[in-house]
Amino acid sequence: MWVANKRARLSRRFDTLFSWATFLAGWGTVALLAWIALEVGYASLPAFKQFGFGFLIGTDWDPVDDHYGALPLIYGTLVSAALALVLSMPLGVAIAIFLTEDYLPPKVRGFFKFLVELLAAIPSVIYGLWGIYVVIPITTPLGNWLNAHFGWIPLFSTPSSGPGFFPASFVLAIMILPTVAALSGAALKATPLALKEGAAALGATRWDVILQISLPIAASGIFGAAVLALGRAMGETMALAMLIGNNNQINPSLFASANTIASLLANSFGEATGLQVAALMYLSFILMALTLGINAIAEVILERTGGNIRHI
Amino acid sequence: MSATLTVDAPVPAEPRRMDLTRKRRWRSIFSRGMDILVFLFTFAAIIPLASVLYMVISRGAGNFRWSMLWELPPSAGEDGGGFGNALVGTLILVTIGAVASVPIGVLTAIFLTEYSLGSKSARIIRFTAKILSGVPSILAGVFIFGVMVVATQKFSVLAGGLALSILMLPIIILATEEALLRVPRFLREASLALGANRTQTVLRITLPAAGPTIITGVMLAVARAAGETAPIIFTALFTNYWISSLTEPTASMAVLIYNFSSVPYDNMVNMAWSASLVLIVIVLVTNIISHLVANRSM
Numbered sequence: 291m292w293v294a295n296k297r298a299r300l301s302r303r304f305d306t307l308f309s310w311a312t313f314l315a316g317w318g319t320v321a322l323l324a325w326i327a328l329e330v331g332y333a334s335l336p337a338f339k340q341f342g343f344g345f346l347i348g349t350d351w352d353p354v355d356d357h358y359g360a361l362p363l364i365y366g367t368l369v370s371a372a373l374a375l376v377l378s379m380p381l382g383v384a385i386a387i388f389l390t391e392d393y394l395p396p397k398v399r400g401f402f403k404f405l406v407e408l409l410a411a412i413p414s415v416i417y418g419l420w421g422i423y424v425v426i427p428i429t430t431p432l433g434n435w436l437n438a439h440f441g442w443i444p445l446f447s448t449p450s451s452g453p454g455f456f457p458a459s460f461v462l463a464i465m466i467l468p469t470v471a472a473l474s475g476a477a478l479k480a481t482p483l484a485l486k487e488g489a490a491a492l493g494a495t496r497w498d499v500i501l502q503i504s505l506p507i508a509a510s511g512i513f514g515a516a517v518l519a520l521g522r523a524m525g526e527t528m529a530l531a532m533l534i535g536n537n538n539q540i541n542p543s544l545f546a547s548a549n550t551i552a553s554l555l556a557n558s559f560g561e562a563t564g565l566q567v568a569a570l571m572y573l574s575f576i577l578m579a580l581t582l583g584i585n586a587i588a589e590v591i592l593e594r595t596g597g598n599i600r601h602i
Numbered sequence: 603m604s605a606t607l608t609v610d611a612p613v614p615a616e617p618r619r620m621d622l623t624r625k626r627r628w629r630s631i632f633s634r635g636m637d638i639l640v641f642l643f644t645f646a647a648i649i650p651l652a653s654v655l656y657m658v659i660s661r662g663a664g665n666f667r668w669s670m671l672w673e674l675p676p677s678a679g680e681d682g683g684g685f686g687n688a689l690v691g692t693l694i695l696v697t698i699g700a701v702a703s704v705p706i707g708v709l710t711a712i713f714l715t716e717y718s719l720g721s722k723s724a725r726i727i728r729f730t731a732k733i734l735s736g737v738p739s740i741l742a743g744v745f746i747f748g749v750m751v752v753a754t755q756k757f758s759v760l761a762g763g764l765a766l767s768i769l770m771l772p773i774i775i776l777a778t779e780e781a782l783l784r785v786p787r788f789l790r791e792a793s794l795a796l797g798a799n800r801t802q803t804v805l806r807i808t809l810p811a812a813g814p815t816i817i818t819g820v821m822l823a824v825a826r827a828a829g830e831t832a833p834i835i836f837t838a839l840f841t842n843y844w845i846s847s848l849t850e851p852t853a854s855m856a857v858l859i860y861n862f863s864s865v866p867y868d869n870m871v872n873m874a875w876s877a878s879l880v881l882i883v884i885v886l887v888t889n890i891i892s893h894l895v896a897n898r899s900m
Contacts, residue, residue, distance in 0.1 A: 301799060308801040312717055315709035319771065320730045326737070326745045326768075333748045384643030393637070402644070409651050411889050413829025415859045416878045420654045422863055423661075464650045471647075493626070495633035518736070525738025527832035528856075532863055552740050552832070559747060559836035567752070574744040578737070585736035589729065 327578065334575045337568035345572060351538040351554070353562075358569040360576060362538045366548040367577070370455055370530060371523035373544075374462035379516060381463075382470025386512075389471070390478040391500055410468035418532030421461040426533065429457045433545030450545040453535035458548075461529050466519040473518065477511025477595060478504050514591035521584040525577065527552040551577045655882075662879030665872035671880075675842050675858065679867055685877050687844050691759070691852035692828055692881075694845065695838060698763025699770050699827050704820055707774030708809075714775075715782040716804050728779070735772035742768040743833035751837060757851040762838025766830060770823040777819020781812035814895050821892035825885045831856035855881045 341348065341358060348359015385406065389399055433450025440446045450456075481504045489499045505512075535547025536557060551573050562570055673684030710727065718724040746765040751757055785808050793803040809816075831854075839851035840861060855877050862874035 301802065305799045305801040308804070309717055312709045312713035315706045316713035316718070316723070316727045318706060319710050319734070319775065320727055322768070322771070323730050323734050323737075326741065329745055329748045330741070333752075381643050381647050384640045385647055388640045388644045393640075405648060405651060407889075408886075409647075411825065411829075411885055412651075412654060413831070413856060413881060413885060415829070415831040415856045415863075416654065416658065416882065419859055419863045419874055419878055420657055424653060424657060464647075467647060495629050497633035497636045498629060500636075521736055525736075525740065527738065527740045528860060532860070552738060555740050555744060556832055556835055559744070560839065571744065571748065574741055578741055581736060581738055581741075582733060585733055588736075589732055 327582075330571055330575050330578060334568055334571035336565060337572040340565065341569075341572075345569075346576070349540065353558075353566050356565050358566075358572075360551075360573055362540045363549055363551045363554055363573060364576065365540050366455075366534065367524050367550040367552070367580070370459045370462060370534065370548070370550055371520055373455060373459035374466060374523045375516060375520050377459060377463035378467050378470055378519065382467050382515070382519075383474050383512060385467070385471040386474035386478055387500060387504075390475050391496065391504065406468050406471050409464070414465060414526060414528040415532075417461050417465055418529040421457055421529060421533045425457045425461055426452055429454075429460065429545070437543075437545065444542040445544050448541065448543040448546045451535060451537075451547045453533050454543075454545045454547045455534065456544045458530050458534040461533055462523050462526055465526060465529060466523050469519045469522055470515050473515030473592070474508070474512045477508035477515065480511065480595070481507045510591060511595040514588050514595060517584060517591060518588035521581045521588060524550075524584070525552060525581050527556050531556045658875065658878050658882055661872065661875040663876075666876045666879065670873070670876055674844070675853065675862075675873070676869055677842065678865070678870070681869055683869070683873065685853070685855065685858050685873065685880075687841070688853040688855045688858040688877065689880070691838070691845055691854040692856070692884075694759055694852065695763045695766055695834060695854055696824055696827050698760060698848075699766030700820065700824055702764055702767035703770040703774055703823070707771050708778050708816065710775045711778035711782055712804055712809075714779050716800065716808065728776075731772040731775040734768075735776065737768075738832075739769050739830055740832035742766075743835065743837050746833070746837050754849075756849060757837060757839035758849045759838055759845060759852045760848045762834040762852065762854070765833035765837045766827040769830060769833060770827050773823040773826065774819055777822065778812070778816045781815030781819065782808060784815065785811045814898060818892040818896040821888050821895070825888040825892070828888070829856060829881060829885050831860055835860065855884075 337345065337358065345358065345360050346364070347361050348357075349361050350357060350359050351362065352358070385402075388394070389402055389406075394402065430450040430452055433446070433454070433456065436446040437449045485503050485507075486499050489503055494502070530550050531553035534549060534553060536549050536553065537547035538549045538554070539546075541548065555570055555574060555577075558566070558570055667684070669682075670684030670686075671689060672686040673682070674687055675685060676683030710731070714724050714727060718727075742765045745768070746761050750761045750764065754761075789807055789811060790803055793807045794800075798806070834854055835857055838854060838857070840853050840857045841851045842853070845852040859874045859877050859881070862870040862877070865871065
């Protein structure tokens with residue numbers, strides 16, 4: 291009796307202990323996110339004191355004179371991500387339609403899904419390597435040709451410098467393609483079957499159904515997918531560090547070299563000291579604010595539309 | 603009631619039929635055209651995948667020597683060498699990442715599904731996990747650089763591993779949560795009805811039932827971490843030598859590929875391709891095993 295009592299007391303104590311451990315772990319995760327934000331914010335204070343909000347519109351990044359401005363990097367981040375999204379949305383939505391609208395027998399569909407997952411599983415540094423040796427040799431003559439014939443258009447106003455916006459965004463588009471395809475597919479799949487069957491019974495063709503029923507219903511989910519993919523593209527580092535040319539300048543040309551926040555961080559943190567570290571932290575803070583904001587928006591949209599973020 | 607049905611819907615006027623068939627034919631052609639377009643787009647998306655795999659296999663395998671797996675990286679302009687220290691480094695980094703993130707991640711998921719299901723705190727924590735999974739991986743490196751590398755004045759394997767654990771944590775939380783939610787409710791109720799307390803139910807019934815699916819999630823997180831470069835590039839840094847303690851910098855496959863990708867020495871570039879092949883094999887094998895584990899548990 292006494293032994294049983296003791297065991298019961300022990301296991302009750304363990305029960306309390308364990309539930310506290312889960313509680314701590316759960317809120318510890320929240321605390322971790324807060325800690326990351328605070329740490330990056332705190333570490334950027336010296337740069338904030340020095341440059342204030344003028345940092346956001348400063349155009350030179352000069353470690354030698356210890357003078358820093360973030361505009362070319364913010365510009366590069368937004369433009370490369372937006373360009374990647376523009377390239378990747380039509381393909382991603384097309385894949386989603388192809389995989390959800392009854393084109394394929396389930397087994398073949400499974401194979402295509404496997405291919406899309408494979409695309410997501412390849413490490414970004416390998417995409418970067420591929421970009422250097424396959425994409426840039428193709429885009430460089432393309433850029434030079436466009437510059438020679440359409441140089442009066444600002445988008446083609448410089449000859450190709452090899453690395454630059456276009457090859458970087460092209461590779462980035464491939465990298466966010468699985469996100470776009472998977473989330474758009476989830477949104478399309480959520481269309482009620484009864485509606486589609488009803489329309490088909492009334493004589494609608496497959497594309498009548500897709501354009502007038504599936505896509506309108508999935509529109510907000512697909513929009514959520516686009517926003518989330520934009521966030522991913524802005525935070526992507528290695529492929530850009532290897533392909534965009536690391537040139538902290540603003541140039542409207544698609545084939546000019548540029549730089550993004552993430553790729554500058556990757557290239558500079560290893561040997562940065564003093565105020566440069568603070569300036570890099572300030573940049574990190576900007577990147578964090580941008581991506582957290584965009585991800586929160588995407589999350590709210592997808593939550594509302596019932597789409598589920600798949601983490602591959 | 604009569605068994606026959608009569609329909610007295612108004613019969614449409616005859617002349618409009620021609621119109622309708624023409625319209626209908628045009629719609630069919632349009633639909634067919636769009637079918638082809640969608641097919642072409644999907645096919646176009648496969649070309650880059652095929653190209654990446656072809657390059658990695660042809661250039662990676664073409665220059666591969668088994669001795670690469672245990673030799674040290676060559677210095678500039680030198681022949682031969684390998685990436686043994688990077689392979690070991692990646693394995694250690696990922697192990698540290700898993701050791702740090704799996705317990706916290708699984709406990710968090712248990713809190714979400716077993717102790718606070720549907721509550722407000724569960725919603726906040728789940729939202730945090732999703733947001734955390736969207737944090738750019740380089741920021742995990744920036745954070746660890748700020749709290750560890752600056753404080754200790756040292757780049758280290760430990761710092762790199764912890765940076766990876768921040769990326770693995772949300773993947774593990776969300777995968778474990780999904781696995782736990784799939785365990786039927788009656789199992790828990792039966793256990794509680796037999797007099798087990800919550801902890802006993804979780805540890806003896808729910809977790810074992812969800813085990814294989816949780817392992818799948820952990821392996822996916824490991825596969826992702828193994829390929830990550832950004833968070834370790836300025837936390838674990840790189841070195842040409844074997845690692846001798848946890849407080850020293852280490853080489854890793856991903857950083858080796860990055861460092862060797864655009865040097866003017868053929869030997870090093872070829873080695874980057876061979877390292878890519880080995881890294882892809884590691885990542886894909888981990889992925890495939892995790893899928894096999896998941897399928898077996900179904």
